[in-house]
Amino acid sequence: MVKINQLESLKVMKAVVEEGSFTGAAKRLEISAARVSKAIEQLEVTLDAVLFKRSTRHMQVTDSGERCYQSALLLLGQWQNLQQELAQKQQKPAGKIRLGLPMTWGLEVFAPLLSEFMQLYPEIEFDTRLSDQQVNVLAGDYDLVLRLTGQLADSSLLCQKITGYRFVVCATPEYLAQYGTPEQPADLARHACLMYHLPGMAKKWQFYQGDKVLDIYLEPKLVANNSLLIKSALLSHQGLAHIPEFIVADTLGRDQVKEVLTGYTTPALNLYALRAKEHSLSYRMRVFIAFLRERLASA
Numbered sequence: 001m002v003k004i005n006q007l008e009s010l011k012v013m014k015a016v017v018e019e020g021s022f023t024g025a026a027k028r029l030e031i032s033a034a035r036v037s038k039a040i041e042q043l044e045v046t047l048d049a050v051l052f053k054r055s056t057r058h059m060q061v062t063d064s065g066e067r068c069y070q071s072a073l074l075l076l077g078q079w080q081n082l083q084q085e086l087a088q089k090q091q092k093p094a095g096k097i098r099l100g101l102p103m104t105w106g107l108e109v110f111a112p113l114l115s116e117f118m119q120l121y122p123e124i125e126f127d128t129r130l131s132d133q134q135v136n137v138l139a140g141d142y143d144l145v146l147r148l149t150g151q152l153a154d155s156s157l158l159c160q161k162i163t164g165y166r167f168v169v170c171a172t173p174e175y176l177a178q179y180g181t182p183e184q185p186a187d188l189a190r191h192a193c194l195m196y197h198l199p200g201m202a203k204k205w206q207f208y209q210g211d212k213v214l215d216i217y218l219e220p221k222l223v224a225n226n227s228l229l230i231k232s233a234l235l236s237h238q239g240l241a242h243i244p245e246f247i248v249a250d251t252l253g254r255d256q257v258k259e260v261l262t263g264y265t266t267p268a269l270n271l272y273a274l275r276a277k278e279h280s281l282s283y284r285m286r287v288f289i290a291f292l293r294e295r296l297a298s299a
Contacts, residue, residue, distance in 0.1 A: 006046065007076075009039045010072040010075060013065075014072045014073065016036065021059060022036045022037055049062075050065075052065055092123050093123065093283050094284065095123075095124060095282065095284050096126070097126055097284060098142050098143045099128045099145070100129050100131065100144070101129075101145070102131070104226060105244075106128075106130040108228075109246055109296075110146075113291075113295055113296075114126070117288065124287075129142075134147070134149075143282075146273055147274055148165075148244075148269055149269070150269060152272060158275050158277050159272045160289065161271070162272065162273055162289070162296055163270070164269065166245050166265075167242055167244055168266075169182075169259065170257045170259045171258065172235065172237045172258070175237045175239065176258060179191060184264075185205070185207045186216065192240065193218050193220045193222075193239055193242070194221060194224075194238060195222065195223050195242070196225070197220075197225060198225055205218065205242045206267055207265065209264055214264070221239050231243065231248060234248070235251065242266070244269055273289055
C-alpha cells in the first residue's frame with residue numbers, strides 16, 4: 001500500500017474544496033481519483049474527523065473540513081515561503097541597485113561599508129548618486145534611497161528605519177580656551193557658530209530640556225550645505241558646530257574637539273531606507289538592507 005504523506009494530503013484537501021469534487025481535484029493535481037480518495041481517507045484517520053459528507057450526487061465540506069482547509073492554506077503557504085527562502089539562499093544575489101544617499105554620510109560612513117559589501121557580493125552592481133538635497137524617490141528612478149532626517153513626510157513611500165544618530169555641539173579646546181564654553185543654549189548667540197543649512201531651513205539650532213523645546217535663532221559665522229566643510233572650519237578653531245556625531249566621532253575620541261551643552265538633548269537624526277510601494281523587494285535588496293542594519297547596529 002502506498003503511503004501518502006501529510007503534505008500531499010493537505011494539497012489534496014485544498015484542491016478538493018476548491019474544485020468541489022474528488023474528480024476535479026484529481027485533474028488539477030494530475031493524479032488518479034483513487035489517490036485523491038486515499039489521501040482524504042488518511043487525513044480523516046489522522047485527524048479523527050469527518051472532512052466531507054459524501055453521497056452519489058453531492059459532496060459537502062463539514063465544519064471540521066472547513067477548519068482543515070483553512071489550516072491547509074496557512075501551512076502550505078508557509079511551506080512555499082520556506083522553499084523560496086531556502087532556494088534564494090542557494091543563489092548568489094546579483095543585479096543592479098540604483099541607490100541615492102546623503103553626500104557626507106555616504107563619504108564618511110557608507111564608503112567603507114560599500115567596499116565590504118561589494119567584496120561579499122561581487123555580482124551585485126551599484127548605480128550610486130550622492131546628494132545632500134532631498135531627492136524625489138519616485139521621480140529619480142531609484143531602487144532605494146537612504147535619507148537622514150528627523151521626520152519623514154513621504155506617505156506614498158515604503159520606509160524602514162536603519163539606524164539613528166545624535167547631534168553634538170562641539171568646538172576645539174583652542175576655541176573654547178579663547179572664547180569660553182557656553183553653559184546654556186542661549187549663550188550661543190555670543191559665539192561664532194558654524195551652521196549646516198539648506199534653502200528653506202530656518203537658521204536655528206534646536207534643543208530639548210525635559211519637555212521644553214528651545215529654538216535658538218542664530219547669525220552664523222559660517223553657513224554651508226555640506227558638513228565636511230563645517231568640520232574643516234571646526235577643526236581650524238573657527239567656532240562651534242551643531243553636527244551629527246558620526247562626522248566628528250574620530251576627533252571626539254582623540255580630544256581634538258570637545259562636546260559642550262551636554263545637559264541638553266537635540267532632535268533625533270534617523271537613517272531611513274525609502275522605496276516606491278510598487279517596487280517589489282528583490283533578493284539583492286533584502287541582502288543589502290540586512291547588511292546595512294547589521295553593520296550599522298554594531299557601529
